[in-house]
Every structure is written in C-alpha cells, then in structure tokens.
Amino acid sequence: MMRKKYYQKLAFMGMLLIVLLAFQNYTGREKDSFPEVKFITTRSTSWNLTDFNPNDLDAMQWEHLGFSEKQVSTILNYKKMVGGQFRSKDQLKKCYAISAEKFSELESYIMLPEAGKDHHFEKFDKYEKKEIRISGRFNPDRLSAAEWIRMGFSEKQAEAILKYKNYLGGSFISKEKFKECFIISPASYTKLESYLILPAKTPEGFKSHGKNYTVQSKIHYRNFDPNSLNSEDWQALGFSEKQANTIVNYRDRNLRGSFKSLEDIKKCFVISKEKFEELSPYIKLNTNTNPIQKQETDFSKVDLNIITFKQLLEFGLDEKSAGSMIGFRKKLRGFVNKQQILDTYNIDKNLVQKLISIAPLDISNVPKYTLTEAPEEWLKDHPYFKYSADKIIFYRTTYTDDRKILKLLKLKPEYEERMKLYLK
Known part of the structure; x- marks a missing residue:
C-alpha cells in the first residue's frame, strides 16, 4: 500500500516537472514585436497660434485652425444665429462644433471678453443712450465722426456709421439706404428723416460693396477761384472728403500751389470729364500776370506743427521732403519732439536739421490719451x-x-x- 502511494507521488512530481519545463520553454521564446498603436482623438496642430478675433475669420481661416469643412459651416451658422458676432468666449464655447479640448487649446489666443451678453437684441445696450440733437437740414455724407457724436451718437456708433457709408462706396445714396444702417434705430431715423438732404429712393442699378458710386444732387454754383479753395470748399462743390484732399494736394504739391489754366484742373484724375464740364462755366482763375511779391517768412516764429507745404518749399526743401514731413506730421496728429522730424523718411536731413534748429515746436495741441480712453x-x-x-x-x-x-x-x-x- 505504501509502495503504491510512493509511485503515485512520483508520477505526480514527474507530471509537474513536465509542465514547468513546458512553461519555461514558452516564456523563454523571443517575444513578437507589435506596432505601437496610437489613438487619434483630435486633429493635431503643427502651426504657431497667434492672438485672433473669431469675428474676423472666414471659412478658410477656421479650417487652418484645424476644423473640418462641416465644423466650419456649423460655426459660421452659429455666428449668424447669435446676431452675426461672437461677443464673449463663453458664447463661442457653446458652439457644439468646438469640442472642450479644442476650445481649451485656442482659448488663450481668442481676443474676446471672458463673459458677455449673448442675446443679439441686446447688442447695443452698452452704448450710452443720448438724445438726438438736430440743428437743421444736413447731408449725412459730409459729417465727420465728431459731428455724429455731437448729434448724440456714441463714438463707436459714429465709427460704425462711417464704415457703413464707406461700404456703400462713400455715400449713403438715399434715405432708403441710410435707413438700412443697423446703427440707426427706427426711432432715430424717424427724427432724422425730414432733415436728410438725400433722395428718397435708391437709384436703379445701384450696387454696394465699395463701388465708386456718387449721387447727383443739385448744387447751386457760384463763380469761384480754384486756387483759393480749401478741402471743405471742394466738398461743398460735390466732391467727397478724399477727392477734395486729393485736389488740394495735386494743386499744392504737383502744381506748386496754384492752377495756371483750366487744363491743369482737367488733368486732376479725381475730377471726371462730366464734373469738369459742370464746373467750368463758374471757374474764374486769377489771370493777373503781374509778378506776386514773395513774402519772406520768419522761420524763427513758425511752429513746426503748423508750418505749411509752401513754407517748407520756401525754406529750400524739395517737394518730396516737404510732402513726407507734412504727411508724417498728419499721421501723428502732430510732432511732440524734433527728433521725430529727423526720423521722417525721404527728407533732406541736413536742411531739416537747420530748420528745426531755428523754428519752435508747440506741442500743446497734440492729442494724447490713456490706452483705456483712446478712440x-x-x-x-x-x-x-x-x-x-x-x-x-x-x-x-x-x-x-x-x-x-x-x-x-x-x-x-x-x-x-x-x-x-x-x-x-
């Protein structure tokens, strides 16, 4: 009996040894290599992101941010639904085409407030409500931003009105078109309508998007000398502000301060053939051929912030230098130190150095702002x-x-x- 148990144990130990050897042989084999598996959850971006305003992006730019064509379509449709403009990051985040991970990736680059009112009917509630003040009949094409503000509109509203005018091609065209300006509320338009010097109806065939379209209005001309007109005078003759400035610059720079003949006026490219024919009967050029006695300027008394193109030519600068100096001063809204004048491109630095050593610089009228208040x-x-x-x-x-x-x-x-x- 004991011998039988002994052989059973021996058989069991033998079987166990075989199993252990088989397992050791299996685990000792060289392991097969498997390719690394990567799970793609989102489209990775390999470009360098920069700050952006989502309201400025078109379809292609959204795609460049890593969105599919279908996602882009959804985002743009959502933008229309909220009034045509995203007003906060929170609002943009609610668009279901933008995943939480994707929004987190873009969030620090989005130039929008963190939170804001979403409903598009409240889009203008941040503007201060003011009473519209009208002193008499007026042509809205000729109003500057400052004049719209004085009328009772906010600074941002005035800017939007001028942008809409530029969108139409530089003129409001008609009362109908003026009424379509989204800044002008129905109540404001009702107050303004009877004072607007504009045709009631839009001419047939009018197209917007920057087309150079002008409205023919009846202007009562009087005899005038084109050499004595400033920009505002030319605007009163029916030209836009940009056209008027071009005419004045053409006269003062190209023709050295005066039109010598009707042909000179005709050659100005912003004066159409039709407009010239309309004006020519009233043009009375000063034909006095007697030499005009040149007035000597005391440059020690001429402020560099108001010195004129003609005075710069008198000092000895050529037209290119004088034009560059006046142009840079206009962009700056005035020089605040004399070094800026020397830093102007395309000037005769030696001659300008001589000028600034003589002439004074008054900076009292140069506009300055804080960053939080600057227009x-x-x-x-x-x-x-x-x-x-x-x-x-x-x-x-x-x-x-x-x-x-x-x-x-x-x-x-x-x-x-x-x-x-x-x-x-």
Whole structure:
C-alpha cells in the first residue's frame, strides 16, 4: 500500500516537472514585436497660434485652425444665429462644433471678453443712450465722426456709421439706404428723416460693396477761384472728403500751389470729364500776370506743427521732403519732439536739421490719451499704435491700468517709449 502511494507521488512530481519545463520553454521564446498603436482623438496642430478675433475669420481661416469643412459651416451658422458676432468666449464655447479640448487649446489666443451678453437684441445696450440733437437740414455724407457724436451718437456708433457709408462706396445714396444702417434705430431715423438732404429712393442699378458710386444732387454754383479753395470748399462743390484732399494736394504739391489754366484742373484724375464740364462755366482763375511779391517768412516764429507745404518749399526743401514731413506730421496728429522730424523718411536731413534748429515746436495741441480712453479710430491709424491696436482694444475690456496693458503687449523698449510720447 505504501509502495503504491510512493509511485503515485512520483508520477505526480514527474507530471509537474513536465509542465514547468513546458512553461519555461514558452516564456523563454523571443517575444513578437507589435506596432505601437496610437489613438487619434483630435486633429493635431503643427502651426504657431497667434492672438485672433473669431469675428474676423472666414471659412478658410477656421479650417487652418484645424476644423473640418462641416465644423466650419456649423460655426459660421452659429455666428449668424447669435446676431452675426461672437461677443464673449463663453458664447463661442457653446458652439457644439468646438469640442472642450479644442476650445481649451485656442482659448488663450481668442481676443474676446471672458463673459458677455449673448442675446443679439441686446447688442447695443452698452452704448450710452443720448438724445438726438438736430440743428437743421444736413447731408449725412459730409459729417465727420465728431459731428455724429455731437448729434448724440456714441463714438463707436459714429465709427460704425462711417464704415457703413464707406461700404456703400462713400455715400449713403438715399434715405432708403441710410435707413438700412443697423446703427440707426427706427426711432432715430424717424427724427432724422425730414432733415436728410438725400433722395428718397435708391437709384436703379445701384450696387454696394465699395463701388465708386456718387449721387447727383443739385448744387447751386457760384463763380469761384480754384486756387483759393480749401478741402471743405471742394466738398461743398460735390466732391467727397478724399477727392477734395486729393485736389488740394495735386494743386499744392504737383502744381506748386496754384492752377495756371483750366487744363491743369482737367488733368486732376479725381475730377471726371462730366464734373469738369459742370464746373467750368463758374471757374474764374486769377489771370493777373503781374509778378506776386514773395513774402519772406520768419522761420524763427513758425511752429513746426503748423508750418505749411509752401513754407517748407520756401525754406529750400524739395517737394518730396516737404510732402513726407507734412504727411508724417498728419499721421501723428502732430510732432511732440524734433527728433521725430529727423526720423521722417525721404527728407533732406541736413536742411531739416537747420530748420528745426531755428523754428519752435508747440506741442500743446497734440492729442494724447490713456490706452483705456483712446478712440479706436485713433489707435488703428496712429503709426505708433496701429500694429498693437487690436490687442489694446481687447486688453482694455478687462484691465483699466495702462501699465498693466503695456506689460501684456510685450513691446520692445524702443516701441514702448514711442507710444508713451502720445500717452497721458
């Protein structure tokens, strides 16, 4: 009996040994190599993201951010549903075509406030409500932003009205078109309608989107000397502000201050053949051939911020130098130090150095602002601010301290110092 148990144990041990040897042989084999498996959850981005306003993006730009054609279509449709403009990051985040992961990836680059009102009927509630003040009949084509503000509109509303006019091609065309300006509420239009010097109906065949279209209105002409007219006078003859400025610059720069003949006027490219024929019977050029005694200018008394093109020519600058200096001063809204004048491109530096050593510079009328109060139009047009304008406008929706905004802009020291010249 004991021998039987002994053989059973021996058989069991033998079987166990065989199993262990088989397992060792299996685990000792070289393992097969399997390719690494990667699960793609989102479309990776290999480009360098920069700050952007989602309201400015077209379909292709959304695709460049990593969205599919179908997702882009959904985003743009959602934008229409909320009134044609995203007003906050929270609102954009609600678009179901933008996943939480994708939004997190883009969030720090989106130039929108964190939160805001979503409903598009409340889009203008941030504007201060003011009473519209009208002093008499007026042509809205000739009003500047400042004049719209004096009438009772906010600064942003005035800017939007002018943008709409430019969209139409530089003229409101008719009362019908003026009424379509989304800034003009029905109540405001009712107050303005009877004062508008515009045709009631839009001419047939009118197309917008920047077409150079002008409205023919009856102007009661009087005899005039084109050499004595300024920009406002030319506008009163039916020209746009841009056209009027071109005519004045053509006369003062190209023709050295005066039209010598009707042919000179006719050659100005912004004066159409039809307009010239309309004006020519009333043009009375000064034909006095007696030499005009040249008036000597005392440049020690001429402020560099109001010195004229003619005076610069009198000092000895050529037209290119004089034009560059006047043009740069206009963009800056005035020089604040004499070094800026020397930094102007295309000038005779030796002659200008002589001029600035003689002439005074009055900076009392040069406009200066804080970053939080500066008009958007000023920021976007000023040579020292325009490249940072969008960021400034974005940051000041959250911050009210100029020092904090300047820090966030991360400007080179020399650029920041130039900005500070025009900051309060």
